[in-house]
Amino acid sequence: xxxxxxxxxxxxxxxxxxxxxxxxxxxxxxxxxxxxxxxxxxxxxxxxxxxxxxxxxxxxxxxxxxxxxxxxxxxxxxxxxxxxxxxxxxxxxxxxxxxxxxxxxxxxxxxxxxxxxxxxxxxxxxxxxxxxxxxxxxxxxxxxxxxxxxxxxxxxxxxxxxxxxxxxxxxxxxxxxxxxxxxxxxxxxxxxxxxxxxxxxxxxxxxxxxxxxxxxxxxxxxxxxxxxxxxxxxxxxxxxxxxxxxxxxxxxxxxxxxxxxxxxxxxxxxxxxxxxxxxxxxxxxxxxxxxxxxxxxxxxxxxxxxxxxxxxxxxxxxxxxxxxxxxxxxxxxxxxxxxxxxxxxxxxxxxxxxxxxxxxxxxxxxxxxxxxxxxxxxxxxxxxxxxxxxxxxxxxxxxxxxxxxxxxxxxxxxxxxxxxxxxxxxxxxxxxxxxxxxxxxxxxxxxxxxxxxxxxxxxxxxxxxxxxx
Amino acid sequence: xxxxxxxxxxxxxxxxxxxxxxxxxxxxxxxxxxxxxxxxxxxxxxxxxxxxxxxxxxxxxxxxxxxxxxxxxxxxxxxxxxxxxxxxxxxxxxxxxxxxxxxxxxxxxxxxxxxxxxxxxxxxxxxxxxxxxxxxxxxxxxxxxxxxxxxxxxxxxxxxxxxxxxxxxxxxxxxxxxxxxxxxxxxxxxxxxxxxxxxxxxxxxxxxxxxxxxxxxxxxxxxxxxxxxxxxxxxxxxxxxxxxxxxxxxxxxxxxxxxxxxxxxxxxxxxxxxxxxxxxxxxxxxxxxxxxxxxxxxxxxxxxxxxxxxxxxxxxxxxxxxxxxxxxxxxxxxxxx
Numbered sequence: 001x002x003x004x005x006x007x008x009x010x011x012x013x014x015x016x017x018x019x020x021x022x023x024x025x026x027x028x029x030x031x032x033x034x035x036x037x038x039x040x041x042x043x044x045x046x047x048x049x050x051x052x053x054x055x056x057x058x059x060x061x062x063x064x065x066x067x068x069x070x071x072x073x074x075x076x077x078x079x080x081x082x083x084x085x086x087x088x089x090x091x092x093x094x095x096x097x098x099x100x101x102x103x104x105x106x107x108x109x110x111x112x113x114x115x116x117x118x119x120x121x122x123x124x125x126x127x128x129x130x131x132x133x134x135x136x137x138x139x140x141x142x143x144x145x146x147x148x149x150x151x152x153x154x155x156x157x158x159x160x161x162x163x164x165x166x167x168x169x170x171x172x173x174x175x176x177x178x179x180x181x182x183x184x185x186x187x188x189x190x191x192x193x194x195x196x197x198x199x200x201x202x203x204x205x206x207x208x209x210x211x212x213x214x215x216x217x218x219x220x221x222x223x224x225x226x227x228x229x230x231x232x233x234x235x236x237x238x239x240x241x242x243x244x245x246x247x248x249x250x251x252x253x254x255x256x257x258x259x260x261x262x263x264x265x266x267x268x269x270x271x272x273x274x275x276x277x278x279x280x281x282x283x284x285x286x287x288x289x290x291x292x293x294x295x296x297x298x299x300x301x302x303x304x305x306x307x308x309x310x311x312x313x314x315x316x317x318x319x320x321x322x323x324x325x326x327x328x329x330x331x332x333x334x335x336x337x338x339x340x341x342x343x344x345x346x347x348x349x350x351x352x353x354x355x356x357x358x359x360x361x362x363x364x365x366x367x368x369x370x371x372x373x374x375x376x377x378x379x380x381x382x383x384x385x386x387x388x389x390x391x392x393x394x395x396x397x398x399x400x401x402x403x404x405x406x407x408x409x410x411x412x413x414x415x416x417x418x419x420x421x422x423x424x425x426x427x428x429x430x431x432x433x434x435x436x437x438x439x440x441x442x443x444x445x446x447x448x449x450x451x452x453x454x455x456x457x458x459x460x461x462x463x464x465x466x467x468x469x
Numbered sequence: 470x471x472x473x474x475x476x477x478x479x480x481x482x483x484x485x486x487x488x489x490x491x492x493x494x495x496x497x498x499x500x501x502x503x504x505x506x507x508x509x510x511x512x513x514x515x516x517x518x519x520x521x522x523x524x525x526x527x528x529x530x531x532x533x534x535x536x537x538x539x540x541x542x543x544x545x546x547x548x549x550x551x552x553x554x555x556x557x558x559x560x561x562x563x564x565x566x567x568x569x570x571x572x573x574x575x576x577x578x579x580x581x582x583x584x585x586x587x588x589x590x591x592x593x594x595x596x597x598x599x600x601x602x603x604x605x606x607x608x609x610x611x612x613x614x615x616x617x618x619x620x621x622x623x624x625x626x627x628x629x630x631x632x633x634x635x636x637x638x639x640x641x642x643x644x645x646x647x648x649x650x651x652x653x654x655x656x657x658x659x660x661x662x663x664x665x666x667x668x669x670x671x672x673x674x675x676x677x678x679x680x681x682x683x684x685x686x687x688x689x690x691x692x693x694x695x696x697x698x699x700x701x702x703x704x705x706x707x708x709x710x711x712x713x714x715x716x717x718x719x720x721x722x723x724x725x726x727x728x729x730x731x732x733x734x735x736x737x738x739x740x741x742x743x744x745x746x747x748x749x750x751x752x753x754x755x756x757x758x759x760x761x762x763x764x765x766x767x768x769x770x771x772x773x774x775x776x777x778x779x780x781x782x783x784x785x786x787x788x789x790x791x792x793x794x795x796x797x798x799x800x801x802x803x804x805x806x
Contacts, residue, residue, distance in 0.1 A: 067570035070523060071563040077533055081548025084553055085617065092541020093764040097772055100534035104779045107527045112790050115520035123793055166541075168765040219552075410549035412617035421556040428563060435567075439574050 031196015086410030498592025500558015555687025565591025604633025689741030
């Protein structure tokens with residue numbers, strides 16, 4: 001696959017593995033924080049102890065997950081300087097600001113209030129404790145806004161001028177109202193909420209299949225099902241907005257995600273599947289749905305979409321000679337995987353809510369519950385595929401039109417050093433991932449009422465039988 | 470004061486805050502392997518920093534973010550230059566962070582022992598590595614005309630930087646022991662007090678040794694001799710007072726004094742550097758300064774407004790969280806399980 005393990009390839013592999021791994025946990029943290037905040041609100045408003053149990057049980061999964069998200073996030077912030085020093089010098093003026101604000105506004109908030117939430121059950125009043133989890137939820141969501149503001153600059157640079165060979169910020173407001181950010185942030189945030197919701201519905205479905213703590217998990221399922229369906233539909237709507245924005249700002253990414261070499265013709269059909277032949281720059285076989293690409297791109301049933309070959313010629317005019325076509329197969333298939341998972345999420349969410357409304361709980365459909373368990377993975381796959389499409393589809397650029405990925409590396413770091421860190425980090429990721437899954441299964445199997453066994457009662461939040469009476 | 474100076478000051482304040490705060494939780498992390506005799510005592514120690522360590526670590530993240538935003542060249546040179554030490558720092562912080570959360574989740578001795586080792590190593594390595602890195606920055610590192618640092622292992626690890634690293638480790642340990650005296654009771658508290666007092670002479674030796682070595686190995690006393698001498702004197706007074714208060718069992722005051730020693734030590738690094746941020750051992754023309762490493766004025770203005778608006782809130786709620794958990798962690802809390 002790679003002819004030589006050069007510094008660019010290694011640095012990219014490390015960035016990709018770190019970011020993908022980190023982003024398994026981040027959306028789940030954002031989503032679960034919201035759900036737990038909703039559950040604890042129900043507890044404070046209705047005074048029903050069951051909702052408190054709910055907040056605590058799902059809180060256990062949240063905390064295990066949050067810990068891994070936090071520690072991999074440190075690496076996330078450091079790696080720009082470590083592996084991409086030329087990039088950092090070039091964009092630091094613009095890119096550093098949202099990162100610093102993210103730390104000041106979001107990281108401090110979530111880390112301080114999560115500490116208060118974990119240890120504060122019997123030290124804070126009900127309402128103040130509730131406020132803590134809402135501030136955690138707000139902090140995690142704000143964190144997404146600021147990091148996506150930075151990412152949006154890489155997709156569509158705005159609010160800057162080039163001085164002395166560096167991008168210098170000249171309009172902070174433009175960065176915060178970047179059109180890319182306005183579609184990317186809601187799409188990502190709602191995807192994160194959906195990730196949390198599908199975990200809760202999936203785990204609840206598993207426990208309902210086992211007929212354990214039925215009342216508890218039925219209620220959890222109901223709350224999460226509503227969140228799941230609303231957010232899944234929202235994700236798709238903002239995804240559609242984003243696709244339309246993409247045609248305008250990064251047409252090459254759009255063309256690659258469609259496997260579209262020549263012109264699409266008018267109206268443009270959407271390719272469901274294709275054999276992409278990157279060598280001959282054509283598709284040897286494809287299935288299309290007529291009109292759909294025009295609709296995705298322009299919200300009407302007409303309009304042509306530019307192909308990669310035409311755009312390549314245009315980019316050569318603008319940016320000089322070079323290959324401006326991203327890895328087509330990866331971009332094409334990651335987009336389809338994301339869309340397929342997203343569609344399945346909408347359908348499953350709708351059926352779950354239908355069940356909830358019709359109260360058809362006396363005879364729950366076993367196959368449906370099983371599919372909801374499997375459904376835990378859908379948003380995770382969709383998140384990953386979506387980001388692969390976004391980042392791979394932007395290649396060869398790291399900042400679109402301004403800096404190529406290969407020019408962003410750290411010239412002072414050797415390939416050997418990066419190879420070592422790549423291996424070390426990936427071993428840690430594998431170990432952490434395994435432990436996390438193991439602990440998740442353990443917590444789920446024990447269920448929300450395990451601490452009723454008296455020998456396991458404890459006031460210690462780091463203790464297994466942690467409980468508050 | 471120019472914006473460049475303001476941001477240098479802010480980065481300095483963030484690092485002082487980080488070493489003062491995370492310093493004690495590193496120290497408590499190390500002390501789990503030293504003063505705790507039973508699993509319950511280790512648990513008390515971990516719980517004493519439980520609500521705080523994550524928030525403390527954000528000071529480092531924010532310092533990194535502030536460097537990236539205000540001095541991109543500093544951030545780029547330092548983070549790529551110290552590549553491998555930072556890999557170990559990250560591995561340590563990752564291991565330590567999850568260890569706190571995972572340790573209590575499974576009730577077998579083997580499981581706990583594994584995480585205990587990780588907590589100890591993960592609390593020892595970061596102050597060591599950061600001490601080595603900052604000593605190296607004071608001494609000067611091979612930074613070329615392209616602002617890239619191409620350091621061999623002995624540029625980074627040598628007698629001077631190792632002494633700096635060990636000094637920081639011991640400072641954190643003593644500071645952590647003083648924190649333990651504040652948040653625990655009984656045997657654990659007493660053991661922390663005794664060990665802290667026993668370590669003081671060694672720490673004094675290291676601090677004086679490092680100051681003298683700094684006089685010969687770096688140019689900071691030539692550049693900022695006056696103010697650094699004053700700080701050294703104040704530091705000496707704070708150090709002696711910490712010993713005095715330990716003897717009187719005035720733990721709060723002793724903790725304040727060990728904290729003051731840390732704060733003054735970190736501050737003197739930044740004062741010695743100013744207005745440089747990285748010193749080149751190749752040619753002083755290649756030094757990174759608060760001017761050639763900085764972002765544009767517009768960016769600094771935006772960041773100043775953001776930081777000065779947000780920091781008071783951050784400080785407010787962090788202080789509040791310490792207030793909420795000011796009560797000591799008792800061993801008898803745990804008799805129930």
